[in-house]
Amino acid sequence: MRPTVRDVAEAAGVSLATVDRVLNRRAGVREATIARVEAAVARLGFVRDLAAANLAKQRSYRFVFLIPSGPNTFMRALEQQAIEAGRRAALDRVEIEVAPVPPFDGAALARALDALDTRAVSGVALVATDSAEVREALTRLHQAGIPAVTLVSDVPAFRRSHYVGIDNVAAGRTAASLIGRFAGGRRGRIALIAGSMLVRDHVERRMGFDQVIRSEFPHLDCLPVLEGRDDAETTGRVLAACLAEEPDVIGLYNIGAGNRGVIDVLSRNPAYRDLVVVAHELTPHARRALREGLFDAVIAQDAGHEARSAIRILKALIDGTPVVEGQEHIRIEIYLRDNLP
Template identity: 65%
Template sequence: MRPTVQDVARQAGVSLASVDRVLNQRPGVREKTIAKVEAAISKLGYIRDVSAANLAKRQIYRFAFVIPEGANSFMRGLEAEIEAVKQHSANDRTEISIYKVPPFDGRALAATLDGLDPARYSGVAVVATEAVAVRDALARLRRNNVPVVTLVSDVPSFQCDAYVGIDNVAAGRTAARLMGNFLGEKSGKIALVAGSMLVRDHVERRMGFEQVIRSDYTRLECLPVIEGKDDGQLVQKYLSECLRMHSDVVGVYNMGAGNRGLIEVLSKNGASKERVVVAHELTEHTRRALNAGIVDAIIHQDAGHEVRSALRILKARIDKTPLLAGQETIRIEIYLNENLS
């Protein structure tokens, strides 16, 4: 049988009330008593039933997810995963609110974060933009004991409780390896497309990509990054201009969204057959492009896993419970036409 709080109290030689105060980190307990209770917990292997304790206290978790608005298919998929969890969250005494802000707008994001009441929210998950105002708004939440996880894109200058997403440097390196191997002995230029160099995930993907290209594929040259704001029309416009200026482009790497614009450009006049194309996130549009041979490889991350992981991490921070090692690792997935299901 699992040890109970009564067993802990007997082992420690203290009252049930003292054990309860220690478990809930309430004030008014002597250090000697805390040491006795902690020693008893360790010896007995007592594991606290957090769900039962929260039910008894009528504990309700209230979480805010702050994500970009707009046509970005991956972000809309992320939103759908949050909504799916939200539909069943009442059973776990959890309330979820979704706030949407203009993409790559640090001021708007900071204003939304500043508008979150620390007395209301138990935790916050945010797709972050690197800006001083954003960092300060996140720091304010932490000062008010609200745990924060960054989702998809990190803010290294801010010490959050966790980052939930893929290793973006590794993702960029993976894209470069695919690009270089697919191109074989070809030489030429690679067009790089990003949403913005103001978000850490795109910065890190570029960093990883260029590291591998420069070290292992010296016959290839990376062009300056096209910042398409994850907007299909802008990507279409800027990439078309790039290809007109550089007739020797042999590869295209889109490290952000806006894939519909990329597909539109490369599907004209069989242009995709002349170039290797690597992009991010398996969506309805990129799936069709893979099938059609317009895109050669997609690097993907599981949005549902990220949402569920963010919630588990926030709850663990609140309840001061451990997490299973490896459960929260978001893995890089690679899709080719051959392994689409």
């Protein structure tokens, strides 16, 4: 039989009420008593039934996902996955609210964080912008005891509780290795397009990309990063101007979104068919570009895994249970035309 709270109380020589205080980390218990209870828990292999305990206490969780608005297809998928994960988690008394915020706008994100009712919100998941306003807003949330996890783009120097997303430096290094190998020894320049260098994921991808190009493919030169604001029209416009001005471009790395703009430019000029192109996220447009040979590879991350992981991590932080790092690791996925799911 599984050990019970009563077994823990008897083994520790304390009352049931004392065990309850220790398990729920409430004040009023001496350190020596806490140590006896925790030793009894470890010795007996006692595992709390958190679902039953939360049901008995009528505990519920209200998590808010702050996700950039706009046409970014991956962000819309992340938004939908958060909503669907919330529906599945409703049996565990989890409620999910998805709130849009303007992309790349630290002040707007900070206002959204400050507007949260800390008496009603249990935890927050956000796609972070690296700005002083966001840092200060996250500090205020931390002081209020509200855990916050970052999605897709991290801000490790800020008061966030956990990061959910791929290793973006490794993603950039992967993109450089793919372009360098696919270029087959040709000399030339690489065009780089980011959404904005104000978000850490794009900065880290550029950093990883540069590391590999400089060390392993010195015959390739990286052009300055263009910013497309993750918008298809803007991305297409800046890319078209770059390719018209730079005849030596042999490769293209789209660090952020805006794939539709890239596809439009590449489709209009047959001369661009020889470009080696690596982009991010397996959206319907990227999938089509792979099939048609416009893209050589797409680096992807699982939006559904990220949404579910954020919910699990926020619950674990609130319940005081360990985060299973292996379960929450978000993998870098590489897709070619030949392995499309």
